[in-house]
Amino acid sequence: MHTNLKAFRTHAPGCWPDVDATQWNDWKWQMKNRITSLAQLEALMQLTPQERAGTILSGSKLALGITPHFFNLIDREDPLCPIRRQVIPRLEETRIAPGELADPCGEDSRMPVPGLVHRYPDRVLFLVTDRCASYCRYCTRSRVVSGAGEQELHIEFEEAFRYLETHTEVRDVLLSGGDPLLLSDDRLESILRRLRSIEHIEFLRIGSRIPIFMPQRVTPELCRMLQRYHPLWMSVHVNHPRELTVEVKEALGRLADHGVPLGNQSVLLSGVNDEVEIMKALVQKLLICRVRPYYIYQLDLILGSSHLQVPLSKGLEIMEALRGHTTGYAVPQYVIDAPGGGGKIPINPDYQIYRDEEKLVLRNYEGKMFEYPLKNGVLKEAAVPC
Ligand SMILES: *Cc1c(COP(=O)(O)O)cnc(C)c1O
Numbered sequence: 001m002h003t004n005l006k007a008f009r010t011h012a013p014g015c016w017p018d019v020d021a022t023q024w025n026d027w028k029w030q031m032k033n034r035i036t037s038l039a040q041l042e043a044l045m046q047l048t049p050q051e052r053a054g055t056i057l058s059g060s061k062l063a064l065g066i067t068p069h070f071f072n073l074i075d076r077e078d079p080l081c082p083i084r085r086q087v088i089p090r091l092e093e094t095r096i097a098p099g100e101l102a103d104p105c106g107e108d109s110r111m112p113v114p115g116l117v118h119r120y121p122d123r124v125l126f127l128v129t130d131r132c133a134s135y136c137r138y139c140t141r142s143r144v145v146s147g148a149g150e151q152e153l154h155i156e157f158e159e160a161f162r163y164l165e166t167h168t169e170v171r172d173v174l175l176s177g178g179d180p181l182l183l184s185d186d187r188l189e190s191i192l193r194r195l196r197s198i199e200h201i202e203f204l205r206i207g208s209r210i211p212i213f214m215p216q217r218v219t220p221e222l223c224r225m226l227q228r229y230h231p232l233w234m235s236v237h238v239n240h241p242r243e244l245t246v247e248v249k250e251a252l253g254r255l256a257d258h259g260v261p262l263g264n265q266s267v268l269l270s271g272v273n274d275e276v277e278i279m280k281a282l283v284q285k286l287l288i289c290r291v292r293p294y295y296i297y298q299l300d301l302i303l304g305s306s307h308l309q310v311p312l313s314k315g316l317e318i319m320e321a322l323r324g325h326t327t328g329y330a331v332p333q334y335v336i337d338a339p340g341g342g343g344k345i346p347i348n349p350d351y352q353i354y355r356d357e358e359k360l361v362l363r364n365y366e367g368k369m370f371e372y373p374l375k376n377g378v379l380k381e382a383a384v385p386c
Contacts (some may be wrong), residue, residue, distance in 0.1 A: 005281035054089035063146035092307035106341025115155035123172035128357030175208035215251035223258040263294030283330040293332035324365025
């Protein structure tokens with residue numbers, strides 16, 4: 001069924017045969033030529049009735065936006081295409097299920113300054129823009145992202161920098177949004193420079209799906225600029241192995257060559273990556289791209305997301321099939337970002353079968369049982385490193 005999930009393909013120019021390579025490889029061209037209307041979408045593919053209705057209604061919720069690069073990955077003949085499900089709106093988005101919330105992770109109540117979310121003791125999330133290159137239909141921040149919804153994000157940059165200067169406990173700043181790589185090199189650099197001028201900030205991170213949606217943005221100039229602000233890490237967002245194309249692999253390689261350690265955050269999505277075989281191919285293919293799988297998220301309970309929700313048992317089954325069965329570096333941490341603002345909480349298959357004062361009974365990835373003695377003297381001896 002899934003032949004060659006790990007093959008790197010190129011899909012350019014695909015639906016844009018008349019566009020020359022210089023234009024295609026220019027991220028400004030990719031931005032200008034994004035698909036943002038029903039008419040553009042229908043000129044390129046036939047929509048299902050649910051998609052058509054969903055697209056019409058998306059204008060008042062989360063805008064439609066797909067870069068030509070990413071659009072070409074869609075199998076237009078397949079209504080169940082896993083790429084299609086991520087970016088083409090559906091009528092189900094307007095159906096609100098019990099427990100769903102506009103602000104599922106309780107971010108708005110944790111913003112000391114508009115744009116700055118301070119939930120954990122030593123790190124902050126800094127939302128530096130409300131726009132993305134393409135819009136994920138399951139966006140956790142759809143309440144403020146894309147400009148289509150009712151809520152607006154007014155980022156107070158100066159106030160945010162002053163907050164960070166006075167909060168010496170903050171050692172880690174995560175830039176997100178929206179997608180920070182949508183800012184110009186100069187604008188992004190001015191933010192990084194300002195953050196680097198604050199002595200207690202040790203560690204910078206950028207959360208971005210642009211290397212996937214628009215690898216053309218990852219220019220040598222951008223990479224050289226980022227290199228000046230190390231230690232700077234990046235978390236990308238890949239959900240299906242097909243998103244790792246030749247161009248994406250090159251863009252990720254450029255970032256890695258410039259010393260940017262890369263992590264990946266996947267969202268578990270029904271009909272996209274809720275199968276062991278797909279997730280295993282994804283995490284292995286990420287390692288080939290020099291990206292360390294970091295998190296698999298249970299989908300946040302955002303409004304109109306029930307058609308994409310995956311049962312927890314399926315997520316655990318996937319984790320069980322990874323741990324021990326493949327490279328440890330390929331195994332991400334499965335987490336739930338707790339509703340109401342509890343932060344990311346790890347969810348794991350249980351490998352501890354039994355425990356008392358004397359011993360711990362464990363099972364390994366094959367289901368075999370092992371006993372680990374917990375008696376004081378024995379523990380000391382057993383704990384001596386080789
Ligand atoms: C995810 C997140 C972070 C970063 O968490 P890590 O586990 O360190 O990657 C920081 N702040 C907020 C508000 C977050 O949601």
